[in-house]
Amino acid sequence: MTHEKKPLVSTPILSVRGVAKRFVMHHQHGAELPVLDHADLDVDGGECVVLEGPSGMGKSTLLKLVYANYSPTAGDIWVRSASGDSVNLSSASARELVDLRRHTIGYVSQFLRVIPRVSALDVVAEPLTEDSTGDAQALALAREAAREQARHWLSRLRIPERLWGLPPATFSGGEQQRINIARSMIKPRPLLLLDEPTASLDKANTQTVIELIHEARERGAALLGIFHDAGVAEAVATRRVPVASFRKRAPTPSIQHPVGEPA
Structure with missing residues (x-):
């Protein structure tokens, strides 16, 4: 006698819902600078999602929101921790954020900060x-x-x-x-954020980083990255997302392009 198995519903490692970010320009009489208006994005294990768009559109801001360097003006950012619990970064305690950075979220920035x-x-x-x-x-x-x-x-x-x-x-x-x-x-953390990881590298080391990204995907990590080098983006992306779709005055439709289709 055989038994049918009920399909498992997978929870994304990263889920961004209705996230907005506005910066207050205190030196300009409190003027507000809207960067993101309504960001919705899921990233599953085994994916490398590449954020696309010109400078100033909010790509690095979104990464910093996911790493909790910034707090969102509105919306929620859910991360599935290494222990399997879902944590909302928008309301997480300082202790929870420290734990997430130690065990769940890795962040390759453009700058090295060390003792x-x-x-x-x-x-x-x-x-x-x-x-x-x-x-x-x-x-x-x-x-x-x-x-x-x-x-x-x-x-x-x-x-x-x-x-x-x-x-x-x-x-x-x-x-x-x-x-x-x-x-x-x-x-090896479940979620890896990549902000121009190959910007200062030669061809050989760029290829090594591409290999490391593929290895992270193969072990089930979820990756979200920015790559101005089109060749690197093409080599690592499983999906490309135009950040313009997260802004009210988006010059392009709210579309997530599968790899291989023009942006």
Whole structure:
């Protein structure tokens, strides 16, 4: 005797509903600058959704809203945490946001922010040791295991071994960006935000980042990114979304283009 299985309803890892963002220009007598008016977007595990549109349309603003650097003026942003709970970033506590950033949301920005005088190796390894517990011996073992993984990432992203013990503040822009990518991606989180991750990279390292994005998708992560390099966007996107569709005076219809169709 056979039994039919009831289909499972999948909850998106990221769900943006009715999100608006307006900035108040205090130096201009409180004038308001509307950036997003009504953003609706779902991103499932295994997807890489690329935000498209010219500069100033709100692409980076949307990423910062999802990372909770900004609070939305209206609407809700739901994230399915690593533990499986859905958390509304619009009303989450400070403790919940810290937990989400540690375990659920990774963010590759265009800028590396690190503690001065900390070596590149420890900058990359640090996300793996944030929750380590136990006695001194257990903590030392956890730290060495994290550093071993960091060595692998630094090698893969072509950071010369002679630089591993130096602080990244002394590195070139491209080297700093590769440290940023390694630090943000070494810990496999369910949701990954990418703000121009290949902007400062050469061809070989750009190809490595494309491979890393495909690997993140294959393990089930949801990715939301901005790529001004059309070739990179084409290589990683499973879906493209015009940010103009999130604005009232959108010059293009509210359409999400499947990969391969013209925007």
